Amino acid sequence: MVFTDVAVVGAGPAGLSAAIECAEAGANVILIDENTKPGGQLFKQIHKFFGSREHHAGVRGFRIGEELLLRARKLDIDVWLNCEVCGIYGGTELWIVKNRRESRRLKARKIILATGATENAVAFSGWTLPGVMGAGAAQTMINLHRVIPGNRVVMIGSGNVGVIVSYQLLQAGADVIAVVEAAPRLGGYGVHTAKLRRAGVPFFTSHTVLEARGKESVESVVIVRLDEYWKPVAGTEKELEADTVCIAAGLTPLIELAMLAGCEICFIPSLGGHVPVHDRRMRTSIESIYVAGDIAGVEEASTAMEEGRLSGIHASASLGLYSADKEEELSHQIWERLDVLRSGPFGEGRRKAKEKIISMKSMTQ
Amino acid sequence: MENEQNRLICRCEEITLEEIIQAIDNGCTSLNEIKRYTRAGMGLCQSRVCSRLIARIIAEKTGKPLDEIVPVTARPPSRPVRIDIFSPRGCNVKNS
Amino acid sequence: MKRYCDSLVIGGGIIGLSCGYYLSREGFKVQVIDSMEFGSGSSGACDDMILLQSKKPGVVLELAMESLEMYRFLHMELGCDLGFKQMGGMILIENQEELAVMEEFVSSQRSCGLNVDIVDREELRRRQPHVSDRFISSTYSPDDSQVDPFLVMKGFINAGQRLGMEVRYREAAVTAEKNGAGRWQVLTSTGCIVEAENVVISAGAWSNIVGGLFDISIPIFPRRGQLLITEKIPPIGETNLWSASYMVTKLRPDLAKVRENQSEYNELGLGFSFTRTAHGNYLIGSTREEQAGFKKLVDYRALEALSRQVAHIIPLMRHVHIIRHIAGFRPATPDGKMILGPWPGKEGLYVASGHEGDGIAMAPITGKLLSDIFTGRKSITNMKELIPRCMVV
């Protein structure tokens, strides 16, 4: 059994930021990730981020990742890679499997869960055929593994993930022959959709994929128009020649470890579904467990980094590493930036949803 | 329509939409119940892909709001793990 | 709202459903209620064995043998697949001391008509090529069988419903009293009053809580069992497996071998069971722990102990993946025998519970015996030992 002050689970934008804050506060911190490299989704994000300078605006995601890694290295943070957290016992004990070969145990005074989110599925006929995959899976293949998963791609979903991954597929050399959106209106940011549009990618609103056809893998995709009740309109089927279907139907917070630990959860559709109830300090209903990033509600990497820092500051403060005043001061600065990221017509809903979660936490206390 | 009913929901255990709907018709209203009743979610991935799909089917069929459909019970391990990992020397993986 | 029935069964696990089904078959109007969900109690967190070999000669063994006979044909009666399989079972023997104890045990079982034998090292190897060389011999019974508990429960529900049985999950009994006409009035959590001639408590490990509503104290307590579920794999050997060391500990505590981490083994009540489900997953068991309360928690200690144990006994299992670690509660009684029959001094109140680890095996016979009691038919076995008894817990 290894002992540490803080264990951070997940070395994505939130987890890395959390670990850096803890280390800066003087805590012993171990950062755990199941992948061979830290950075989480940041290294798949090859586009430039929005925001203002303090949010790394205009910087590509993977460069932000590199920067965070550099800081983590300078702070000598102990990063356990290839380590899957397979269990969590009693709120402070982690069961970790390293390299899929070795069982390890870690006891931490505080645990910060930054496990991110997982892709939602859409179950149409033929969705199990090889060639049908999550949009994130395609993104992993092209940007991390540098392999094109297919040449003619139909993208399901026009939210930011769908349109960003479509653009990145074009950059990788594939063709995106259709972006199919069940809603009557497109979901993603206009600047993203505009990039695709001027590259000649057609959008099909009020459409869905009816079927992926093929013997051993996808050979064609049938799309169909939906009526106002979202029911397929017979006779509007179109068969498109394609070898790949990517599903970008939103993300769900990965709360499994929080549930294993027994954290209270609540359902917030606008943040992706069930999330652990947490307070302004990012602390869950279990005193020793904090959450940050997509596990606490699906938002963007910039928000995840701020939440990571927030959780790190408060976890450190709870270990006595900051005075109450200092804690308040640091927390306040981050909340100001978070408020900016959660402003405007796109951010407003998330801000309200977050407030709702936080109010639940105060009610249970 | 036959095609539709035959559509897979649980990829691991190959459980169809029809089987899920049957379970709901027989009174199952939670993810855990459907899992026990149909085996959807009992496979290698332990419902990590299909549980949200099933939640939506329950909501559609029963009118039960999604927030009342709690996630399946979480149990370790959160990934499949080899029994060997507990031996003191760790896994003894052979190459060929 | 008010509902009426002849028999209200409280507890919708495999035992309650069996009782409900067999009572329905006799023409009783039956309602089954359960405070929890389908399969959320012990019937959904156990292995799937109809294990005869582990039983001492006596009423439990006799009933288990009869239950097995019923299972052979139950799928025809219920009209659905129950995942019934007769893989046989072997209890692995590690040394001469164990062998001596098991030889005596096996011969006593044989005298009761159980088809069981001791086999030598060669036959053990032939039937179980992957078992560690350390084992010198084994028992073998071709009769040990298994079913899928979920399929059996579904089968009882569906067949029962065709006979008019009603099953309601998520409905708990809240209060119980007799009305002027001498019938039970049970208020439930949905605000219903169920009026019934008879009430059957078959709430497994939770039976004593239900008993409280009827002012009785049922000597049944929860005994936690943790087990591991593997991925689906090709069959490992011909039969399911157990180890004799655990049996020997129970049969001859004086011979119990002292090993490393003995106290841990004792606390966990670690035994070895290794059974293949109808679907190809293996269930690796199990612990047998005294525990207060009903929290289905699993712990690392059991996980590690169970994993090491199986790797030790079947080295090939090292390569297999565990996909789930679960816990369940066996409804245990102080004397290790189930409780079945009318509760003395409470007219119209019956208990069918306390099977500890044998609920799956005993389900058909329990329901059948209960219906025999209801109809006044003479039961074929000596039931005295099972009649509800006030025991000092």
Added chain:
Amino acid sequence: MSRIAEHPILGPLKPSGREVSILVDGEEVIAYEGEMIAAALMASGRRVFRYTEKRREPRGLYCAIGRCTDCVMIVNGIPNVRTCVTPVEPGMIIETQRGIGRWGGGDHGIH
């Protein structure tokens, strides 16, 4: 399905390790040591990783992050290995998994 040798943002391909040879269903495939098995297979044009137990249907990569377990194959004689999160090692023997698979190779001869 091919490797992205040049990328407008990420630049030229920087392999994860040296070129090694692995055996996929008896055929030699050149892969980079340390890259994920699934990536090497996709790069070689393979999309079907296994066939299911009940319906005998083909399956391939779906989540690419070790969660969905759809890309499992028999690796060095052991079934159900998640190829999207298992790195290539020189000389690996990889087989298409049919149903629950079988154990082969080495000393564990279950068939």
Added chain:
Amino acid sequence: MNDTKKKAWQSEGVKTSGTPTLEELTQTPGFPSEEFLYAGPVAFIECVEKIPCNPCETACPRGAITIGDNITELPMLDAGKCTGCGLCLPSCPGLAIYVKDYTFEQDRASIIFPFEYLPLPKKGDIVEMVDRFGETLCEGEILMVNTSSRNDQTSLIKAAFDKRHFIGVVSMKRLVT
């Protein structure tokens, strides 16, 4: 102006076809007004949604782009101050800015736009110029390909094209290998 801003982020064009319509764009504060449209090199900021983002503001050395403290506001272009230098182009994470010059030549206008695909065109290449919908409008001649590392892999391409398509052209068609 405030009213326009409020309306503008709900671009119907974006939500239905993926791209704002010209009509919508002319109502946003980032689009050059009539008076500066044909008067020489000027930036076109096709930013129609209120997302929290402001790098373009600081990228402009002449203070021609204003967003203000509330960074979800749309960028406001003071076209009179804009010299069409193009420094704001690579700063925009959304690749939503380009510079066009109606006065480039007698018959040809020029455009500088961001481009993130391979292969890159070379100086002198003749390419297809496209509108917001990806439709080819006319040919264009590549005048310059700027791959400065300052722009972090966002290349800036300058092309000349038929003046008659001045309003429509926004980019070039992706080249295939």
